[in-house]
Amino acid sequence: MIKPDQINVGDSVVVLWEANPKGHGSVKANRINGVKVSKIVLPDNKITGLKPKPGETWACRVVRISNKKSETRGTIVVQPVTLQIECTFTGVFVKPDTARLMSIVLQNREKNLFLEGDQGCGKSTISRAVAKELGWEFRLVSCGLIKKFIYMHGRYLPKAEGDRMGFAWVDSKLSESLREANAKPDREFLVMFDEYTRMDEDARDALLDVIEGKVRELRLVNGDVIPVPPNVHFMAAGNAGASFTVKREDAAAKDRWVIIKIDYMPQAEEVAHCLRKYEGSPRKEVEMAVVIINSLRQLRFDARARLSKAVSTRAAENVAMLLANGVSLEIALETAVTNQFSGNASDRTTEAGVVAKAIEEKLAQLRAA
Numbered sequence: 584m585i586k587p588d589q590i591n592v593g594d595s596v597v598v599l600w601e602a603n604p605k606g607h608g609s610v611k612a613n614r615i616n617g618v619k620v621s622k623i624v625l626p627d628n629k630i631t632g633l634k635p636k637p638g639e640t641w642a643c644r645v646v647r648i649s650n651k652k653s654e655t656r657g658t659i660v661v662q663p664v665t666l667q668i669e670c671t672f673t674g675v676f677v678k679p680d681t682a683r684l685m686s687i688v689l690q691n692r693e694k695n696l697f698l699e700g701d702q703g704c705g706k707s708t709i710s711r712a713v714a715k716e717l718g719w720e721f722r723l724v725s726c727g728l729i730k731k732f733i734y735m736h737g738r739y740l741p742k743a744e745g746d747r748m749g750f751a752w753v754d755s756k757l758s759e760s761l762r763e764a765n766a767k768p769d770r771e772f773l774v775m776f777d778e779y780t781r782m783d784e785d786a787r788d789a790l791l792d793v794i795e796g797k798v799r800e801l802r803l804v805n806g807d808v809i810p811v812p813p814n815v816h817f818m819a820a821g822n823a824g825a826s827f828t829v830k831r832e833d834a835a836a837k838d839r840w841v842i843i844k845i846d847y848m849p850q851a852e853e854v855a856h857c858l859r860k861y862e863g864s865p866r867k868e869v870e871m872a873v874v875i876i877n878s879l880r881q882l883r884f885d886a887r888a889r890l891s892k893a894v895s896t897r898a899a900e901n902v903a904m905l906l907a908n909g910v911s912l913e914i915a916l917e918t919a920v921t922n923q924f925s926g927n928a929s930d931r932t933t934e935a936g937v938v939a940k941a942i943e944e945k946l947a948q949l950r951a952a
């Protein structure tokens with residue numbers, strides 16, 4: 584049992600909420616950090632508007648302790664800060680620490696989350712899984728399609744008006760999602776700018792004013808102004824590299840994103856993932872393929888090879904798919920991995936040739952073992 588004098592205003596605590604029979608839809612708790620407390624614990628949602636539901640665990644901050652003189656009467660009032668989510672997901676691998684970090688950043692309304700990682704390491708998959716766990720609506724903006732500034736807002740598309748041809752405004756995914764969030768204030772929305780590094784640079788710069796600032800709004804070129812309501816959370820995902828604007832030494836831009844790095848899944852997880860996806864694939868060969876793929880990932884940092892990109896989990900899946908259909912390991916690796924690189928497998932002066940040679944050597948080594 585925790586006594587009230589062991590708790591102070593300002594403390595960070597973890598609370599598992601249960602239904603409060605005294606108030607419709609409201610919650611209460613009689614435990615803090617998993618230990619029983621002698622006063623009732625109640626949430627104060629006036630400042631943040633965050634409303635925990637029964638069964639949810641939240642990180643909270645103690646804001647008030649009433650009836651100081653009594654040990655058992657009165658309340659400990661806490662302000663909910665972040666919902667704690669289950670950090671393991673079926674079918675999706677993400678380090679629990681990473682999922683926890685993501686969940687904290689996403690729930691902080693002043694911060695935006697940037698997931699950085701090589702292609703096919705699971706950025707899109709993980710974002711969707713975390714949004715689902717938080718119970719939020721997930722809206723994906725494909726930044727690869729935003730090749731012109733105006734596409735971020737929407738488009739004027741040709742439309743027949745009687746016997747004349749006119750133009751009608753069509754919202755972009757971003758505009759549409761913001762309007763939807765304004766219309767549904769009781770739902771939380773995660774707007775994810777996927778493939779952020781492929782977005783038109785002017786659109787990217789203009790976005791910075793949308794994702795941060797006291798008055799957040801999207802001023803459309805058609806004259807509409809869509810406010811960014813507090814139930815909208817932004818995140819982005821992209822590959823590291825020269826075109827990664829956030830990485831430029833632009834302190835103001837960088838500061839608007841909390842950058843979390845994602846790695847490829849550990850070897851054993853990737854094997855399990857491929858075997859789940861392609862059930863008929865031979866385990867031993869999938870294991871060898873994943874070992875080879877991981878050695879190729881290392882080649883990116885090898886001064887002699889310096890491959891321009893990593894081998895993605897998609898490529899590992901493709902090897903498993905081919906293996907499940909009776910294709911030999913050599914052909915599967917060449918098709919799904921080597922062919923991803925420019926040049927020719929037989930030309931050792933090209934990247935494809937370098938990769939083919941590395942695969943050949945590693946395969947021989949694995950088979951001899």
Ligand SMILES: Nc1ncnc2c1ncn2[C@@H]1O[C@H](COP(=O)(O)OP(=O)(O)OP(=O)(O)O)[C@@H](O)[C@H]1O
Pocket residue numbers: 674675676677700701702703704705706707708709778821822848856896897900
């Ligand atoms: N951590 C992971 N957990 C589950 N599946 C994964 C994971 N990483 C990759 N995958 C699988 O690999 C494929 C690519 O994943 P995803 O599209 O999420 O990667 P990405 O990082 O968004 O790639 P890109 O940089 O090309 O956008 C998907 O089929 C996905 O199922």
Ligand SMILES: [Mg+2]
Pocket residue numbers: 706707708777778820
């Ligand atoms: Mg992606």
